[in-house]
Amino acid sequence: MARTLLRVPGTAQRGEVVEIRTLIQHPMETGFRPGADGTVQPRDIIRRFTCLYNNRPVFEADLHPAIAANPYLTFTFVARESGVLAFIWEGDNGFSQTETRALTVA
Amino acid sequence: MSSPSWSRCATERRTLLGGLLAVTLLRPASAAPEAMAQAIRGFTGGAVPQPGGINLEIPPLVENGNAVPVSIEVESPMTEAEHVRAIALFSERNPLPNVLTVKLGPWSGAARIGTRIRLATSQRLMAIAALSDGSFRLAEQQVVVTLAACIEG
Numbered sequence: 001m002a003r004t005l006l007r008v009p010g011t012a013q014r015g016e017v018v019e020i021r022t023l024i025q026h027p028m029e030t031g032f033r034p035g036a037d038g039t040v041q042p043r044d045i046i047r048r049f050t051c052l053y054n055n056r057p058v059f060e061a062d063l064h065p066a067i068a069a070n071p072y073l074t075f076t077f078v079a080r081e082s083g084v085l086a087f088i089w090e091g092d093n094g095f096s097q098t099e100t101r102a103l104t105v106a
Numbered sequence: 107m108s109s110p111s112w113s114r115c116a117t118e119r120r121t122l123l124g125g126l127l128a129v130t131l132l133r134p135a136s137a138a139p140e141a142m143a144q145a146i147r148g149f150t151g152g153a154v155p156q157p158g159g160i161n162l163e164i165p166p167l168v169e170n171g172n173a174v175p176v177s178i179e180v181e182s183p184m185t186e187a188e189h190v191r192a193i194a195l196f197s198e199r200n201p202l203p204n205v206l207t208v209k210l211g212p213w214s215g216a217a218r219i220g221t222r223i224r225l226a227t228s229q230r231l232m233a234i235a236a237l238s239d240g241s242f243r244l245a246e247q248q249v250v251v252t253l254a255a256c257i258e259g
Binding site: 063 | 177
């Protein structure tokens with residue numbers, strides 16, 4: 001499991017625009033870079049990031065090799081009801097990780 | 107040597123020079139900007155994006171191209187009737203023109219995203235937003251990179 005860093009407010013007012021910051025530990029090997037032995041390292045990146053809010057997608061991102069190592073993404077959404085936020089990263093070599101956070105809407 | 111062959115030789119040389127000049131003038135500055143234009147056409151479906159209404163924030167002078175903070179914000183009320191559907195970021199001289207594509211909607215509340223990217227060299231970056239009415243907005247920014255990403259192992 002890769003380490004993740006999520007900045008999610010635990011509570012929000014109804015209708016408030018909430019900003020989420022996510023970071024996941026990943027080398028994001030571009031597939032263009034030679035390794036120590038001189039051969040080009042095969043690509044190994046996170047291709048897709050999705051944020052689900054009560055199982056409804058609120059943010060989807062397609063990542064390319066130009067995204068820096070340890071992909072960092074910030075985005076916003078409107079807090080409508082209390083529920084669960086799921087953060088899903090998917091990538092090369094079957095990489096898949098899901099983190100969840102609870103959000104309470106007052 | 108007979109003179110006709112000389113003159114033919116000169117004509118051929120002139121044709122060759124003319125051809126070379128045409129190639130030099132008509133050729134795009136490099137293959138990469140063409141790749142970016144093609145990637146942008148793929149995103150917009152051929153529509154021409156209009157500048158303005160979108161802000162691409164990136165440091166103009168980058169010391170380390172391995173992690174460059176970027177933020178993009180689009181002016182939009184983000185209502186059901188008028189919102190930003192998607193934002194894409196393109197690079198001119200990275201090995202691949204696509205950098206990031208995100209999908210947004212009225213549930214986003216604001217059209218504001220941030221990330222960190224790699225830059226292979228000094229270049230121009232373009233951010234394009236797809237709006238709900240089918241139009242596209244464009245912002246571009248020139249960046250100078252002193253230490254490039256992707257080159258060293």
